[in-house]
């Protein structure tokens with residue numbers, strides 16, 4: 001068992017041991033014999049531990065969706081004083097998206113990367129909601145948050161009763177200690193922390209920044225692959241789940257910070273909640289390295305829809321329609337012939353929030369920076385900026401295969417229309433001139449036929465019509 005990393009900036013940055021797979025029924029014990037054999041809740045658990053179940057789905061959810069884990073711990077998590085509203089209140093988290101908390105706007109929005117504050121801020125206080133839809137209480141909807149923090153959480157753990165967090169770090173690595181064990185997460189990786197699981201975030205690099213998607217009432221799953229077949233996109237075995245890790249410490253004044261209905265509550269206890277000596281189940285935190293993604297796309301003509309690069313999806317009740325998809329735009333070859341290769345201009349019934357982890361996104365020559373973000377809501381037009389369009393057209397029909405390198409953009413996409421929080425609409429990081437990137441698009445209409453339109457296939461079509 002390696003040393004705990006908490007609150008030690010020089011903490012080890014070696015990866016702990018993980019288990020591999022997605023949706024498995026995992027099991028792990030930090031002490032041999034700690035897991036009960038043959039049953040979940042023996043009268044006396046091995047090593048004198050308490051048995052405690054955490055249910056991520058209702059008891060009666062169909063077996064293929066049912067998620068729960070059994071935790072065997074030194075003291076049960078109920079051992080704490082009553083919850084009180086946290087003081088000071090966190091006034092930039094939203095769990096109910098309505099007129100009282102957020103605004104509707106169809107305008108294309110873009111933000112420059114936020115500076116990490118100079119004053120000490122941990123992950124919880126550095127977290128702020130950008131936009132979202134629905135309600136944590138009604139168990140339907142999502143929130144998109146960002147964070148800018150510089151300090152490890154101290155003598156406290158966070159518990160999000162509202163939904164699953166999918167965290168996309170953009171700057172700064174994270175040690176995330178959970179009840180199931182520890183994960184070391186670097187920019188370029190993502191981590192999913194399921195609803196209700198207690199965790200703490202240590203920031204060994206200090207200044208840190210990133211994005212968080214939170215889904216209410218549903219969990220992330222791997223997308224179906226359809227005609228792609230049995231392999232491709234994110235492989236189940238590349239998802240990493242912690243192994244059991246515990247500490248038995250007297251922690252006077254230790255605080256559980258619980259997000260409940262978008263508000264923060266606190267409860268004191270005098271021991272670490274990371275006291276799970278063994279566990280088994282399929283309700284687990286996990287991480288994934290986006291560089292392991294196996295992207296697919298067109299190999300002859302046209303531009304695939306971005307859904308082709310879905311890493312994880314949180315489904316709605318409607319088949320094929322996501323409450324929230326997590327899609328990436330990783331390094332890849334562009335090879336299509338006589339095709340406009342950057343993303344096409346479009347309007348979408350789905351709403352699209354984008355972030356950039358590193359590099360340059362191929363639809364925006366400038367202005368969309370690592371750590372920044374954009375939001376194109378339902379039916380709001382968007383697409384490549386003027387500079388990208390003109391540069392692409394200038395290449396002409398004979399563009400060689402081209403490898404997009406050193407970039408990682410992503411999108412959170414939802415069929416629910418997000419309302420936007422006031423602090424990001426009033427933010428000094430809001431790019432008020434975003435619309436200017438398209439204003440310069442000029443008419444190329446000539447009024448006459450041109451061999452620039454359609455290329456070889458158009459010639460074939462015309463030949464057929466001529467017959």
Ligand SMILES: [Fe+2]
Nearest residue numbers: 348352376382
């Ligand atoms: Fe789009």
